[in-house]
Amino acid sequence: MSIMGTRVVRVEDPVFLTRGATYTDDLTDERLTGALHLTLVRSPIAHATITSIDVEAAREAPGVVAVLTGADIDLEAPLLFAGAPKQMVRPWLATERVRFVGEPVAAVLTEERYQGPDAAELVDVDYEPLPAVVDVREALKDENLLFPDAGTNTCSVYNKEDPDPDFFADCEVVVTREIINQRVAAASLETRAASAAWGDDGRCTLFVSNQNAQGARDEVAGWLGVDASQIHVILPDVGGGFGAKIGADPEFALVAWLARHTGRPVRWSESRSENMTGMVQGRDQRQTITIGGSRDGRVKAYRLDVIADAGAYPRLGVFLPVFTRMMAPGTYDIEKVDSRATVVVTNTTSTAAYRGAGRPEATSAIERAMDLFAAEIGMDPAEIRKINVVAPEKFPFTTKGGVEYDSGEYAKAIDLALEASDYATLREVQKARRERGDAKQIGIGVSSYVEITGGGAFAENASLEVHADGTALVWTGTSPHGQGHATAWAMLASEQLGIPVDKITVRHGDTDHVPRGGGTMGSRSLQTGGVAVHQASLELIDLAKARAAEILEASVEDLEVDTANAAIVVRGAPGSPTVSFAQLAEREELKVQTVFDGKKATFPFGSHVAVVEVDTETGKVTVERIWAVDDAGPVLNPLLCEGQRHGGIAQGIAQALLEEVVFDPDGQPLTATFADYGFPSAAELPSFDLVTMETPTPINPLGFKGIGEAGTIGSAPAVQSAVVDALSHLGIRHIDMPTTPLRVWEAIQDAVKEDG
Amino acid sequence: MTNVKVDITVNGRTTTDDVEPRLLLAHYLRENLGLKATNIGCDTTSCGACTVLLDGESVKSCTVLAVQADQLAVTTMEGLAGESGDSLDNPVTAAFRAEHGLQCGFCTPGMVMAVTGLIAENPDLDERAVREGLEGNLCRCTGYHNIVRAALVAAGKDPDAEQEIEAESDAARTAPGFSAGSGS
Incomplete structure (x- = not known):
């Protein structure tokens, strides 16, 4: 079996x-x-000139072995993103200027852990504060520069062509709006x-x-x-x-x-408060969306303009608008798509990847645009999506941005989500509550999404060795940190070889054993590293057959694997001699090393329906239910796959409702602890309803796509849309994430005022 | 600062040491005893990764001084693993495995101890009671879905039935809405 x-x-x-x-x-x-403990002294000011650093008192503190400043370090300061202006390097320890709260200024080395913070308190740094640049629109003006030598705060521009003024000329209806995809913290539990x-x-x-x-x-x-x-x-x-x-x-x-x-x-x-200022953060795009089409619901043109915040020192966040632009049209077949992005530095923590990394920003933008367009022409949000999605017969589908979507059935995913949620009944409940004028209204949000997985490194390696005791060892270039590769990769090898999963050890993350590997990111692991293990298993079988042919005195073509016994046998000859993988390994090392290269990314897709309840008297939003269709091709292990979806959905809900990294106008972080940051607990979330759909990709032999980020990409727009939908009868068309009670309450007050 | 002698029974074993009065129980367990299942995930008693039982009651060991645990009994997740140290016979850890209630594993020791404490306090748990009972334990990987199921299973409940009841109920869910949001 x-x-x-x-x-x-x-x-x-x-x-x-x-x-x-x-x-x-x-x-x-x-x-x-005998290791020393490092404690970093970090800047408490977002933008300042350092006038002096006095480490003498700290050097005298108990247990201190050394206190160093940037002057002691003989390494060139690194540019953390290759494409950024070369002046935007990050000092190892700042000596002249600090550019964000949390920037390292001095290093304290102590014999014992508790001695570090004690001594760090004694490091005396004099700062001459400079005006901070926190808002990307201020940064764009180039009046106050973080890196005066660079002459600009802009670190990258994607698409420098001026927008075509006639882009929406043939559209009956055009809607435009500025929206925020706010900054959030990855907040891994381990710092x-x-x-x-x-x-x-x-x-x-x-x-x-x-x-x-x-x-x-x-x-x-x-x-x-x-x-x-x-x-x-x-x-x-x-x-x-x-x-x-x-x-x-x-x-x-x-x-x-x-x-x-x-x-x-x-x-x-590091401590958590260091982590909440020092570790890279995600998202943070100010977007202008413009959508046009006809009153029958057909969208003809879509434009996305992005200003992205790189934080103080450019890192991977500078690249992510590339993904946002690639995925701008989402699941929709739109005649004209136009996008551009500018990335600027500000006096805040650097930005980089966070679950979805550029794609959730694209999805939230197009999904808000679809809702705004639907509201403008008075069409149901589910209906407008079904009218505009790419038809299944068009795959592989090349978007106007030149991206090739491998496989998909977008309308079917929407239908499955609508069916699972009993969408028509939900609308009736909503209607009844509105008619009664209930204080607690419900909103229904529908999202349709497609994302890109394995979009970075298309190839991954694997080695597989069977030992004489019948166990096997896999080394993979992927890098699990909760995803369960040890189980999943063992399943892939077990399927081919018949060696039980509990006799297969999967190891990773040691550069002496695996010199080359792409790690785990961008939901790439299964479709690259997993398939590499599958391929290694097939190659190991070929090797085993070649050796078994001699022993069994049969031709290779007549041999097959008996998975019940983890052995090579002669096909159609029961009772004839066999040789197990273990026996072959006893004679000679039985090991293969392979690289699988899919050469392309894959495009998982799906649709979520969220129902929220909004207390119109307080602005409080509660997620009641969420139904998720997430199609990433065939599922290897539903337990693991569901786990990825659950976690992803929770993070999307969290962005939609609760989480935001906030800096005050001086660049002081206001959310630097878990007491301040809106990390949801079990009490704020419902259980999730998952619907299965499996459309394989032709990119790899097992049809796998990635599932790690799908839940986040689908859930955030569905929940945000549901919050707005709950209040649409008041004329509300948009509320930025996170849709906190304050924001929702203010939106209601404004709407009531306008109405009155 | 003068050190203070503490006698703390940890997982049934008597331990004793001279400690700084400011030493956190979490660090006593990790550094002095080498029991590193208990993790520290924040500075503000928010995440619960360090949850242990202190005389049978779940506490966050980053907010208890080692000296406060003097003469008391502490149970960590290691203490649920039997004499061999690798037993999964405990109903809570067994349920976490069966229901895939853990991914990266960092919150897990705290979650397991919080669930253990919760069931001791209230053996008749439903989904809402589990969710509210675990409000002080954060997980970034699982979305809590399978942790809640594991807790229900450990409490002898049918998780599918309990989730169905909760999904259909009109009971208000708590949503504190921490973030003030920047601007409007």
């Missing part, structure tokens, strides 16, 4: 549920014996951490919490000016990443440099 598509419980869990996982800060590795130790061989062992060991190795080596072979990155268990742990943080290289400088291992693990 095939193991594919079955609910195999995770092989990771027994350790996680007894001794607990081993995260970077938990390590007791002997290489870290950032790194530990480094240099060996006598001149190599550095670097343990980090990250989503890609190989990428982190290359970046750290580059920054330190050493060969990549000198850096051995090991990823212990990682307590969540959500995109924010893609790429090395400068702190990683600083830890390695300090370990070399002091000749002792160094450990660093």
Whole structure:
């Protein structure tokens, strides 16, 4: 019986549920014996000139081994995003100017953990405050520059062509609106951490919490000016990443440099308040959407203009508008699509990937546009979507932006979501409440989405070895941090070889064992690394057959795998001699190494229906139900797949309702702890209703697409739309995320005022 | 600062040490005893990753001083794993595995102890009681869906039936709405 598509419980869990996982800060590795603890002194001011740094008192504090400033570090300051102006480098420790609250200014190394914050308090830094640039519109004016040498705050412009003034000329109806896709924090439960130790061989062992060991190795080596072979990155268990742990943080290289400088291992693990200012944050686009079409519901033209916030030092966030532009038209077949984006620096935390990374921004924009257009012509939001989605016979479909969608049935996904939610009945409930004038109104939101997965590195490697004791070992270049690859990859090998899942060990995240790998990001893992394991299994079977042919005195063509016994047998010859993989491994190493290259991205899609209740007297919104159709092709393990969808849906709801990283006009973060940031608990969320739909991609032999980010991309616009829908009878057409009670209440007050 | 002697029974074993009065119980467990299942995820007693049982009641060990636990009994997730240290016979940990109630695992030890404490307080849990009872424990991976199911299963309930009842109910859900939002 095939193991594919079955609910195999995770092989990771027994350790996680007894001794607990081993995260970077938990390590007791002997290489870290005698390690110093690093505490960073961070700027409390968003934009300032540093006039002096006095570390003398700190140096005298108990347990202090060293206190360093930027003047002590002989490394070139790195540019964290290659395409940004070359002046926008981030100092290792700021010496002249600080550009965001949380920027490192001094490094304190102590014998014991508790001594670090004590000594850090004694570092005396004099700041001469400068006016802060917080709003991207202010940044665009270039009146107040973060990097005067660069001469501008703009770090990237995508599409420099002027917009065509006649773009909407043939549209009967045109609607335009400025909307905000607010900044949010990835807020992985494990904060950032790194530990480094240099060996006598001149190599550095670097343990980090990250989503890609190989990428982190290359970046750290580059920054330190050493060969990549000198850096051995090991990823212990990682307590969540959500995109924010893609790429090395400068702190990683600083830890390695300090370990070399002091000749002792160094450990660093940040606090949550450091994390909420120091770790990269996500989203943060100010968008102008313009949509035009005819009164019969046909959308003809769509334009998306974006100003994106890179934060103080350009990082991956500068690139993400590329994804936003690629996915601008969403699931819709629109004749004319136009987009442009400008990315600027501000005195805030740097931005980078967060679950969806550029695609949720595109989806929320087009979905708001569809709702606004539907409201303008008086059409049902589900209906307008079905009229405009790409028809199934048009796949593979190339959008006006030149993006090729591999496979999809968008209208069917919408229909499934409408059917599951009993949409017609929901509308009746809504009508009845409106007629009664209830204080608590319900709103129904419908989203249709398509996203791009595996859009970065299309290839991934895997090695597979069967041992003489019948066990197998897989090394993968993906980098699980909760996704369950140890279980899923074992299932893929087990399916072909017949070796039970609990006898297959899957390992990852060690650059000495896997020198090349793309890590886990952009929902790429299953469609690249998973398929690589499948391919490795087939190659191992070929190798086993070639060897078995001699032993069994049969031709290779006559051999097949007996998965019940994990053996090679002669086809159609019961009772004849067989040889197991284990027996073959006993004779000679039975191992393959392979690379699977899908050469293209895939495009998962779906549709969500959300129902919210809005208390019109208080503005409080409650998500009552959410039905999600998320189609990422065939499902390998429904337990894992559902888990990814649940987590994604929760993060989308959180963005729609609760979460926002807020800076005051001076650049002070107002949401720098979990007491201030709107991270939802179980009490604010419902259980989720998942609907199954599986449309394979032709891009890989198993038809897999990615599922990691789909839930987030689909749920945020559905919930935001539902909040607006609950109040549409008051003439309300839009409320920016997060739709907090204050915002909703204010929107209601404004609408009532206008009405009166 | 003068150190203080503490005697704390941890997972049935007597431990003793001279500690700084400011030492957090979470750090005592992790650093002094090497029990690293208990994690620390925030500075503000918000996330609950450090939840342990103190004399049978769930507490956040980042907000308890080691000296406050003197002469008391602490149970961490390691304490649910039996003599061998690797048993999944405990109904709570078993349910977390069966229901896929964990992904990255960071919140898990705290969640498991919070659920253990919750069931001890109220054996007759429904979905709403689980959700409100776990309000102080944050998870970023699971969306809580399967954690809630695991808690219901551990409490001897049918999670499908309980979720159906909750979905159909009109009971108000709490939604504090922390973020003030920037501007309007």
